[in-house]
Amino acid sequence: MKLVALQRAVARAVMQPLTPSERMRRTAPGGGRMSAYAARYIKPNDRLTSFERLEIYNRQYWLRVLDSMAEDFPGLRAILGQRRFEDMCRAYLTECPSRSFTLRNLGARLEVWLQCNPKWIRGKQTLALDMVRLEWADIRAFDGGAEPALCLEDLSGISVSGARLQLQPYVQLLELHYPVDDLAIQLRENHERADFASNGLMENRKSVRVGPVAALEPKQIFVVVHRIDFSVYFRRIEREEFALLSALRSGKTIERAIELAFQRSSIPEFDRGGYVQHCFQTWATLGWFCRPEEINARRQSCEKRVRT
Amino acid sequence: MPENRFNGFTNYGIGIGLRAPHYEHILSRKPVVGWFEIISENFMIDGGRPLHILDQILDQYKVVQHGVSMYFGSAEKPGRDHLRRLKDLVKRTNTPWLSDHLCWGSVDGRYTHDLLPMPYTFEAARLTAQKVREVRDFLEIPIAVENVSSYAEFHVSEMTEWEFLNEVVELADCGILLDVNNIYVSSRNHNFDPFTYVNSVAAERVAQIHIAGHSKFKKYLLDTHDHPVLDPVWKLYERAIQRAGHTATLLEWDDSIPSFQEVHNEAMKANRFLVDTTLAVAV
Numbered sequence: 001m002k003l004v005a006l007q008r009a010v011a012r013a014v015m016q017p018l019t020p021s022e023r024m025r026r027t028a029p030g031g032g033r034m035s036a037y038a039a040r041y042i043k044p045n046d047r048l049t050s051f052e053r054l055e056i057y058n059r060q061y062w063l064r065v066l067d068s069m070a071e072d073f074p075g076l077r078a079i080l081g082q083r084r085f086e087d088m089c090r091a092y093l094t095e096c097p098s099r100s101f102t103l104r105n106l107g108a109r110l111e112v113w114l115q116c117n118p119k120w121i122r123g124k125q126t127l128a129l130d131m132v133r134l135e136w137a138d139i140r141a142f143d144g145g146a147e148p149a150l151c152l153e154d155l156s157g158i159s160v161s162g163a164r165l166q167l168q169p170y171v172q173l174l175e176l177h178y179p180v181d182d183l184a185i186q187l188r189e190n191h192e193r194a195d196f197a198s199n200g201l202m203e204n205r206k207s208v209r210v211g212p213v214a215a216l217e218p219k220q221i222f223v224v225v226h227r228i229d230f231s232v233y234f235r236r237i238e239r240e241e242f243a244l245l246s247a248l249r250s251g252k253t254i255e256r257a258i259e260l261a262f263q264r265s266s267i268p269e270f271d272r273g274g275y276v277q278h279c280f281q282t283w284a285t286l287g288w289f290c291r292p293e294e295i296n297a298r299r300q301s302c303e304k305r306v307r308t
Numbered sequence: 309m310p311e312n313r314f315n316g317f318t319n320y321g322i323g324i325g326l327r328a329p330h331y332e333h334i335l336s337r338k339p340v341v342g343w344f345e346i347i348s349e350n351f352m353i354d355g356g357r358p359l360h361i362l363d364q365i366l367d368q369y370k371v372v373q374h375g376v377s378m379y380f381g382s383a384e385k386p387g388r389d390h391l392r393r394l395k396d397l398v399k400r401t402n403t404p405w406l407s408d409h410l411c412w413g414s415v416d417g418r419y420t421h422d423l424l425p426m427p428y429t430f431e432a433a434r435l436t437a438q439k440v441r442e443v444r445d446f447l448e449i450p451i452a453v454e455n456v457s458s459y460a461e462f463h464v465s466e467m468t469e470w471e472f473l474n475e476v477v478e479l480a481d482c483g484i485l486l487d488v489n490n491i492y493v494s495s496r497n498h499n500f501d502p503f504t505y506v507n508s509v510a511a512e513r514v515a516q517i518h519i520a521g522h523s524k525f526k527k528y529l530l531d532t533h534d535h536p537v538l539d540p541v542w543k544l545y546e547r548a549i550q551r552a553g554h555t556a557t558l559l560e561w562d563d564s565i566p567s568f569q570e571v572h573n574e575a576m577k578a579n580r581f582l583v584d585t586t587l588a589v590a591v
Binding site: 002003006007008011014015040047048050054060064068099100102103143145227 | 352356360377421422530
């Protein structure tokens, strides 16, 4: 038997969902008895049948991927409840198994999949999707790339007309319909407290109770998920700020981005200059902009002159 | 020989696995440790805290990379993104050698994230060795393959696990990361003599040794890395270093991780075997 054929057959069995009592299914992938399927490939020994030996890998697979999902999406788990969350994850991972060498990317397709399969979040669709977006943005902000940051003094040398500014790759911009950032922060605090008393694996399997979930009222918010000193933070921003940052991210000039930011804005024209100046100063202080190439080049040439 | 071409002619002694619960202790107390082994995948990212921590560790300690997802035994080729990220990390760490497992875990682009056992066939050995060579040529550093613990054996196997290991490393001309705990776990699960395994591997190719703890279940042993090293594993370790010399040795502790001091003390127990072996050789 060819190596690839054997690996396909075994992987199909290993990745097949477990029964509700977390045992390997009696029916093999594609039909037939799993005991016969396992016996075709795997030797029994004096203590375990072929079925039981294959089952060890089947159970380990699901334990590993479900733990990973629970770790990455604690907010979604709190919204859906433990059982519904795990059922949803099983369905998601059956249709969208990992296609990356790292478990970090396991949830990369979850938002799109949930949009196509809304029955898993019925009754809480908007809230659940908001939380998925926030939690995936959290992952991306945690280990996203960072370029040399533009500082306040660089900012004064940039002309508004024609110039573009790039946001740091780790900065994530979100428009949400529920204040899920508050909920995520509360969960994080609960988790940190619980970590003292128990090990990680057990903690992940515990159900999470968060009182405010049921009472959460819709409210449009704009959030930047970013990091300071390598810790991830959620920062609420105003609609105009969100529009301005989104326009800059999409490659618009600073001038055009400012125009777009104030479309349908209630901020009086008189105040807009000061508002924009304050925004850019805050964002530069937070290190959200990459330093443009020409400033990098200018700095390097100055440093060279100093050395010679 | 402890220093050989498969570990970059280094003599690293005893090390421990770098794990997140110990970061603060290591960076603030700066304990004396021979070297740290990192899980490559934890640092194959674009930025953020993990790389910041790693850079601080690299300033003060020797680091060796160990991977869990290259899947040398998978029939498909490694992904370009995976290899590119791994090479970036190799440049960052200057690891003198790189290890990953003699196993498979992905097929048709789908990943199980597990270390699945190989069918011990000549076809599998040839394909695996070819992949090891391709990865080594791309990364431009020595590669060592690690024997995994397993819970299943395939009907199609044409040789023993140690014969398969020797076949692969000969064809690939690569090193061995000999995990004596994995040998013990598999020997109990598959009813073979673990000393036959240790006595059969190509000792001159052993670049590194792993030690770890495991868990006993009613019908099988599970490789859990959540306990101190058990006596039968220390005995295998003793035999392995009698054959391979004072090879770089690393304690793995990945779950229910105790204090740094406890892990370090457990790793340092290896010293008593290293000293005893030196005396035995001297006599």
